[in-house]
Amino acid sequence: SIFELPDFDGHEQVVFASDSQSGLKAIIAIHNTHRGPAMGGCRMWAYPDSTVAATDALRLARGMTYKNAMAGLPIGGGKAVIIGDARTSKSPELFRALGRAIDQLGGRYITAEDVGTSPADMTFVREQTRYVAGLSGDLGGTGDPSPATALGVFVGIEAAVRHRLGVDSVNGLTVAVQGLGHVGYDLARRLHEAGARLIVADIDRANGERAAAEFGASVVSPDEIVDAQADVFAPCALGAVLNRQTLPRLKCSVVAGAANNQLATDDIGEMLRDAGVLYAPDYVINAGGIIKVCAEYLQEPVDSVEDRVRAISGTLDEVFQMAERDGIATSRAADTLARTRFA
Ligand code: NAI
Structure with a gap:
């Protein structure tokens, strides 16, 4: 189980989200929300299996807690990973399904772009949830960080x-x-x-x-x-x-x-x-x-x-x-x- 993985470090919550229509298979890891809602990007990668993906999500989410705390930000650390090839498996529906999964967390996790995803993908996430940052300029974002x-x-x-x-x-x-x-x-x-x-x-x-x-x-x-x-x-x-x-x-x-x-x-x-x-x-x-x-x-x-x-x-x-x-x-x-x- 997640609890036995070496990168498990008392993470508050780990959610497995799937959507058969779009093919979404995602893991959302919330490491720590003591400073505020967990924020961290969504990575899309052709992970060989879900254990490798979960390990990456745990490690990256924890990293965001440290980074956000040291930056003095009022947010905690979390990360989402989508299991899939970013070159061949993207669709608007996939990111909408991710948006619904994030929305169900009620604001405990806020996503953004990361390796394999782009501000354009986040546009579809935004259709389903307001818990997304790093949007392109036309959606109220401030562009490239x-x-x-x-x-x-x-x-x-x-x-x-x-x-x-x-x-x-x-x-x-x-x-x-x-x-x-x-x-x-x-x-x-x-x-x-x-x-x-x-x-x-x-x-x-x-x-x-x-x-x-x-x-x-x-x-x-x-x-x-x-x-x-x-x-x-x-x-x-x-x-x-x-x-x-x-x-x-x-x-x-x-x-x-x-x-x-x-x-x-x-x-x-x-x-x-x-x-x-x-x-x-x-x-x-x-x-x-x-x-x-x-x-x-x-x-x-x-x-x-x-x-x-x-x-x-x-x-x-x-x-x-x-x-x-x-x-x-x-x-x-x-x-x-x-x-x-x-x-
Ligand atoms: P980028 O993809 O725009 O630039 C990376 C550059 O490194 C490319 O020009 C690529 O050709 C070159 N490169 C790749 N392998 C190389 C190698 N072996 N030797 C020399 N050059 C090589 O990425 P970006 O956005 O500039 O980010 C750079 C690093 O900073 C990444 O590790 C990223 O995770 C990190 N980072 C970026 C942030 C951002 O705001 N863009 C924020 C925090 C971290």
Whole structure:
């Protein structure tokens, strides 16, 4: 049962939802609602079986509790997963059925887009429930959250270099950016404008070439970016980029980027610390997007968002100071601080 899965962590509620007409098979996991209704996106993935899907839902929902608490948001953590191939199995009916399942939870869970789903899919969810955020502009949404995420990562990098290198800005520093997508490209622009030198990599060559032309970035291959001679490494592509193979190759003194789940395993946090690398915990530094989506959902003024995203810098200061004081990894300090905020 769910209760025996290793990723079960006292989750408040786990709902299996199905709809035979649309083929919906979904799992909604609500981890913790002490701070408010659980918010987290809906992932669509071709999971091999329902145990793998449930494990992912449990893990992602718990992650949202930590992330939302550290961002100081009045929401808890939850996540939905749809079992299915996002390229072939989507239909308006599928997302309407999901919307009905979410509506039955009466507001305990609020969904949004995630890997495999889009604002357009959320339009169909919205037809059945108001418990959905991250909508496109024509439905009262505020559009792409990536620029807010990039701003949070930028101020987070500033906080990290202040703490680790004692400098006030990234001016003159070298930053290696892995992945120039929605977040990475905007981050690169901000870093360039602030006077940083850039080393970049993307599996899509065109992105690198654009960054070279626009920001004077040096482009290296995706295989080489981990080895880049830089002050800061900013992972903005995939998860698990910090692992036993990549760790010895890092030349930087700060790792601070947008990618989710950067640590392949928890002990990598300690290994980074032992190696003298300051790690900005991913879910703290990349919260800009959820801060924006949450404000949109709560219909808070748009101009309050920027200040709150910039406050990520202060939260990271707290994490860095606690880690130093207690002689622990920053990843562990963040988890501890988060737990006090949602307990
Ligand atoms: P994206 O899909 O727009 O960009 C990812 C970029 O990385 C693409 O340009 C892709 O070609 C490149 N890439 C993929 N594998 C690579 C590799 N091995 N080496 C170099 N480049 C590679 O995604 P987005 O939205 O920019 O997100 C980036 C990361 O940040 C993801 O891990 C995402 O989960 C995380 N994140 C994004 C948020 C947002 O607001 N978009 C919010 C919080 C986290």
